[in-house]
Amino acid sequence: MTSVVLVGTLDTKGVEYGWLRERLLRAGVEVVLVDTGIMGEPRVNADVPRETVARAAGTELSALRAADRGPAVTTMARGAEAALLRLHAEGRLHGVLAIGGSGGTSIATRAMRALPLGVPKVMVSSMASGDVAPYVGSADITMMYSVVDIAGINSISAPVLANAVEAVAGMARAFQRASMELRRPAGPGAGARPLVAASMAGVTTTGVDAARERLTELGYEVLVFHSSGTGGRTLETLAGQGIFAGVLDLTLGELADDLCGGILTAGPDRLSAAGRAGIPQVVSLGALDMVKFGPLETLPERARYRRIRVHNPSITVIRTTESECAELGRRVAAKLRASTGPTAVCLPLRGLSALGAPGGPYHEPRADGALFSTLREGLRGSAARLYDYDTHINDPAFGRAAADRLHTMIDVVSAAA
Template sequence: MSQKAYIVGTADTKGPELSYVRDLIAAAGHETVLVNIGTKGGEDGVDITAAAVAACHPEGPAAVFVNDRGQAVVEMSRALTAFVQGRDDIGGIIGLGGSGGSGIIAPALQALQIGVPKVLVSTLASGDVSAYVGASDVNMFHPVTDVSGLNRISRKLLGNAAYALAGMMAHEAPVVEDDRPALVLSMFGVTTPAVQMITEGLSDRFDCLVFHATGNGGRSMEQLISQGDVSGVLDITTTEICDLLVGGFLSAGEERLDSIAQMKLPYVGSCGALDMANFWGPETVPSHFKGRQFYHHNAQVTLMRATPEESAKIGAWIGAKLNKCDGPVRFLLPLRGVSALDIEGGPFHDVAASEALFGALRNTVVQTSTRQLVELDLHINDPAFAEAAINNFNEIYEWKVN
C-alpha cells in the first residue's frame, strides 16, 4: 500500500491553512489525506470527516460530540489516537493547531512508531514542549503568527513545515544493514566513563543505543523497549528515579522500569547518579529545599544531593519495581560511589546516604536464581565496574537466548 501524507487539523477554523499545506505536499509528489478533527462543520474538501475520526473512539462517537469543549478536546484526542493507530498507510503526518488543536493532535503523533515523520505546527512551540513531544520524535514548528489565516508570514512558515514533511518522506535516511542485536543503555554526564567503556566492550556484538537520562530520554528508552525492537538493557543510570521521588526536574515518570517487567528482557541495572536531583538555574530550586547541599554543574543546571531518607525511599522504589521482573535481572551496587561527584573527597560523597540506598535495595529486592543484586567494591566509573557490567550482561543474555 502506498504511503500517504496525513494533514490533520480543525477544518472548521483552519480550513484554508490545512488546504494550503496539503496542496504544497501534493505538489511535492505525495498522495495526501486531509483529516478533520473539528466538530463544527467546515468539511469541504476533507478526506476524513470529524465523524469518521470520532467513530474510532473506544466508547463511540457520542463520547466526542459533547457540549463541554474541554471534554470534547480530550475525547477527540483519544479518537484521533485510535484512528492513526488503525491506519497502515501513514508515511508521514503533519498537524496544525493552537492550544486546543495541539492538545488533540500531539498524543496521536506520539502513538506512532518512532521513525515515522511527524510535524506539529503549534502556537505553543516556543515554550515548554515536553508535553507535546513526549517520548517520541515529534518535530515542532513555531508559526510565529497565529494559525489563523494566510498571510506573508504564515505562507512562508507553513510552507517550510509542509516541505519538511515532504522532504522526510521523500528522502529516507539510508538503511545500514546491521544484524547485531540492539541494546539500550542509559547515561548521564557523571556516568559517561562507565557507559562509554561498556559500549566499547559490547559494540562488536551489539548495536548500542545510548539514551541521555534527562526524563524524556528515559521515557524514549522505555517506549523503544516496549516496541520490542531491542534485545537487552544496560540501565546503568537510573537517576531519573531520584528526580521523580525527590522532586527534581528530570523525572521519567512513575512508569520507569515498567517496560523491563513487560518485555522480560535481559536487564543489567545500576545506581548511576542516584545521589542527585536536578534543577535548572539556582533560582528554579523550590524554596523548601533551602539549606540543602547543592553543586552548580553550570549556569543552567543545579544538582542537589539526596539525603539518607530520600535515598532509602529511592532504593525501596527500585526494589519493588525489580520484584515485578520475571526476566533475568542483575542490579549492580557500586559501593564506592554512584557518580563522578559521589567519590571519596568529592562534593556528593555521603556514606550515610549511600548505605541507606544500598540497604533499602538489599531489604526490598527478593533475590532469586534470575533476579540478583551484585555488590561491587568499586566506583561506578572504574574500568573494573564496566567489565563487571559486561560480564553480568553476557551471562544473562546467553542464559536468555539459550
C-alpha cells in the same frame, strides 16, 4: 505511492488544510485527510470524517458536542491516535503533517506520539516557540513555529506552510524507500547489530563509556540516553516498543528527582518498560546520591540547608539523605520485582557518582548503605540477581563487568528463543 496523512480540525482550519492537500498533491504524494473537528461544519471534505474518528475513541460525535470542550478534545485526540495507527498498519501513512493552535496541536501530537520512531511527524504550531515538551514528549516530532496564528493563507503563513509541505513530502518518500528496503530479503551475513539502551549522566560518564565500548566490541549498537528526564522517558518509550535486545540502566538519578521534587524527573514509570517487556536488563544505582534543581538562586527553601553543589550555572544538586536513599532502595526493588525478564543489579559499593567517590563531597557510606540494604531486602525472594562490586561506579572495570553480564543474559534469551 507515498502517502501523507493530514490531521486537523476542518471546521476551524478547513481552508488551510485544503491548501496543504493541494500542495502535497502537487508535490507528488497521496493525501489522507483526517478530520478532528467537533462543533462546526467541515469546510473541506475529509477521507476519514470526524464521526469515524469519534467512534474510534468509543463514542459518538453527538456526545462530544454535548460535553465540555476539554474532555471532548481529549476524546477526539484518542480517536485521532487510533485512526493514525490504523492507517499506519494499512501502509497508508508514510508521514503526518498537522497545523494548529493549542487545541489542534494537543490533538495532533497525541496521535503523532503513538506512531513508531522514524515515521515522519511535522507539527506547524503557534505554540512551537514556547515549551513544547507536553506536545513532543519522547517522540521524534518536528515542531515548526507558525510565526503568525494559523488563520488563513497570507504572505507570512504561505511560505511557512509551503516549507512544511516540502519537508514532510521529502521525509515521507525517504521513509517509504527505507521501509521497502527493510522488507527485501537480506543477503548472506546481512543484518543490523542488536540494539542496547544505556542510561548515563555527566557524573556516571566514565563507567558507562567503558560499558558502551565493551558492548560495541561484543557486536552491539549502543544507544545512550542522558538521565535528564526526557532521556529517561525516551528510553522507557523505546523499551516498551521492544526494539532493544537489552537495557544497561546504570544511571537512575531521575528516580531521585521524582522522589524529592527535582527538575529532571522522568516520572513515576521510570525503570518499568524493560521489565514489562521481558527485556534482559542490568541495573545499577548511578546518581541516586543527588537531586537536581535549577540555578542556585532558584533552589527551594527546603533545600537551602542541605549539602549543596553547583554542577553548572543551570543545575544545582543536593545530596540525598539517608532516609531518602532508603526510600529509593524500596522503590527500585518494587519496580524490579515486577520484571518479567532476566534482571541483574550491580552494586558499586564505593560510590554512585563522580561526587560520591571516596574523598568526594557526596561520599556518604551511611546513606549509600541505607540504599543498598533496603534494595536487598526488597528483592529478597525475587528472580532478580544481585552482584556486589568493590568498586566505584566510574571504575572502567565496573562498566565492563556490567556489560559482560548483560551480554551473557542476552545470549541466554537468544538461545532459548
